[in-house]
Amino acid sequence: MSKPRRERRSVVAVEAVGPYVLLRIGRGGLEPGRPGQFFMLEAPGRVLPRPMSLCLAPAGELGFLLDPIGPGTRALAELEHGDSIHVFGPLGNGFHLDVERPLLVGGGIGVAPFPYLSEALEHPPVVLGFRTEWHAEAAVLVPQAEVVIDPMLVTEAMPLDRDVLACGPEPMLEAVRALCPDAQLAWEAPMACGYGACYGCVVEIDGELKRLCVEGPVLCSS
Ligand SMILES: Cc1cc2nc3c(=O)[nH]c(=O)nc-3n(C[C@H](O)[C@H](O)[C@H](O)COP(=O)(O)OP(=O)(O)OC[C@H]3O[C@@H](n4cnc5c(N)ncnc54)[C@H](O)[C@@H]3O)c2cc1C
Ligand code: FES
Incomplete structure (x- = not known):
């Protein structure tokens, strides 16, 4: 660490x-x-x-x-x-990299951690969703990315036989989790300190309160 x-x-x-x-x-x-x-x-x-x-x-x-x-x-x-x-x-806690068949799934600015993650996983398949073609220019940062543009959703384009690592807006993460209960999901909350001291980032996930900066931001949903 x-x-x-x-x-x-x-x-x-x-x-x-x-x-x-x-x-x-x-x-x-x-x-x-x-x-x-x-x-x-x-x-x-x-x-x-x-x-x-x-x-x-x-x-x-x-x-x-x-x-x-x-x-x-x-x-x-x-x-x-x-x-x-x-x-x-x-x-915080990043993604676990010991996965057999990784698939990166991102929405909007959720693409941010993927260039570094893709490199660490030796360029696995990637599905990225964006609001517009202009936003989709960010896909150039991630090798092998398949891009979908609204109104098509990333969940319509992702294969379901993979180990999913996802980052994006909460509704997208919820939709990914509904399809892939074992997915690793990078969540977001406003953060003031980043190291567990202020309790400003507490979120309720599956009925449990979590300080996202120390227990996340990546959580395995199952
Ligand atoms: C672990 C983590 C990693 C992040 N990585 C990136 C990144 O790589 N690139 C990037 O652009 N952004 C990232 N963000 C989000 C970014 O930190 C916020 O968008 C930023 O703090 C907003 O600050 P602001 O002053 O520009 O806007 P603000 O005025 O603070 O916020 C604008 C709007 O966004 C909402 N908001 C602010 N922060 C968040 C949040 N974290 N989650 C949900 N809603 C929020 C506010 O309620 C408000 O409606 C990340 C957040 C987290 C928690
Ligand atoms: S940001 Fe302060 S406890 Fe998480």
Whole structure:
């Protein structure tokens, strides 16, 4: 298990990928951790950092794919080469990689952890769903991705004889779980600390309260 560290790191590049933004940061002494783990990124001008899954881990860098939906993610997306921010991680529990027939299933910004996960699993099949062709440009980051666009759903395109690892909006995760009860699902909740101290990320899953930052974000649903 990689030990989380907090470091001030410089921005190496900020690149548009469809409507999303790939933020590349110098790695320094931070370890990338396991795919599905996340980092807390300082959002300039905001009090609280924002949780982001690691998207890519090329030599010397950590890459994060951002959906600029609110003030924190927009502030991160507006960073420029040479700016620096505090980065803390890797945090939480990632995906288990000891699966025989992996299939990655993602929706929207849920594609974020898949480039790193795909590399770790030696490029398994992938089904990705997006709202528009523009959003689907992010599929270029994941080799072998089959893309479906709304109104078609990823659950209509996924084979059912696989070990599913999924990330996406809650209704998509619920639909995947209904088809594949053993799927590994990466859940989301607003997070303030990222390491179990604030109880801000408590969610009820199957009648049990869980601090998603320490018990998740990846949970096996069965
Ligand atoms: C473990 C984890 C990994 C994540 N990885 C990524 C990633 O790789 N890329 C990415 O773009 N985003 C990711 N997110 C989501 C991201 O952290 C939030 O979208 C971000 O914190 C929103 O901040 P904001 O200030 O931009 O918007 P806010 O104003 O805080 O939120 C905008 C809207 O989204 C809702 N919201 C905010 N955070 C969440 C959340 N976590 N879950 C559900 N609804 C939320 C708010 O209620 C509000 O309606 C991840 C979240 C978690 C928990
Ligand atoms: S984010 Fe603080 S306990 Fe989970």
